[in-house]
Amino acid sequence: MRLLVLGTAAGGGVPQWNCACAGCAAARADPARRRRRHASIAVEAGPGRWYVVNATPDIGEQIEACPQLHPGPGRRDTPLAGVILTDAELDHTLGIPRLREASGLRIVATGAVRAALSGGLRLDAVLGPYAGVSWAALPEKGLEVLDGGPLEVQGVRVSGKRPRYAADLDAGGEDGWVVALRVRDRRSGRVLVYAPCLAAWPKELDEALSGADCVFFDGTFWDDDEPRRAGFTDRTATRMGHLPITGPGGTAGRLAELPAARRLYTHLNNTNPLVDPDDAGHRRLAAAGIEVAREGALIEL
Known part of the structure; x- marks a missing residue:
């Protein structure tokens, strides 16, 4: 299995266009080292055929x-085979309309996510005149085989x-609004497990992680009080739907x-000290055998 790290930032990226926090200011001053695109990976479903996880x-x-x-090699040939979605948040779906030039677009998602995009954002109606959209279910029980491949x-x-x-x-009784992806x-x-947004750690996730060879995890906030300390909200990390990296829980x-x-x-959120590649948190995590994902990396399992 091969995968590409396309981005590593939480909503808005780093720097975020309307933010002057220390992390964003440093990223503007040193974009080569500190800029981060929105969190996403791509997995190779077959030779020269890649699915992006979240658009x-x-x-x-x-x-x-x-x-x-x-x-x-052709003028309109593309190795991009489709999109797999872990949720329906705008940060993970606004890229879909940017793929409208494709001859067709396959989207793999849970029923709840499809209901949100088709009913809430009217994605099928918007993209229909540009590119044919086909949907495949992302099952929570059972498996979806990508393009008949491995x-x-x-x-x-x-x-x-x-x-x-x-x-x-x-949503017609559909659930599964936010999922981790097991490939x-x-x-x-x-086995790869990709879990960029994690509000809880259920036993089903433990089962998926027990046999994983590579795990990408929600690193939005360093500690639970970070969002309040940054001054942009009165909610903690857990109340915002993200388990923190350190501290209780x-x-x-x-x-x-x-x-x-x-x-x-x-x-990573723009307030997270880990957006600084020289922050001591990187060394603390490395001592525990944990990395911060590097954009542009090609990982082979």
């Missing part, structure tokens, strides 16, 4: 930054948090105990 607002820039995703995917429910625009949407390569048996201790060979944090 972020800067998906065009992410594609241009990764030669494996560049178009060719990769099988499954969703692991971690939150019932709806995006704001879908707060009152009639297994049937050839090698290698922090994920770093449990992540360090996992058998996975690679354990990486992603989805």
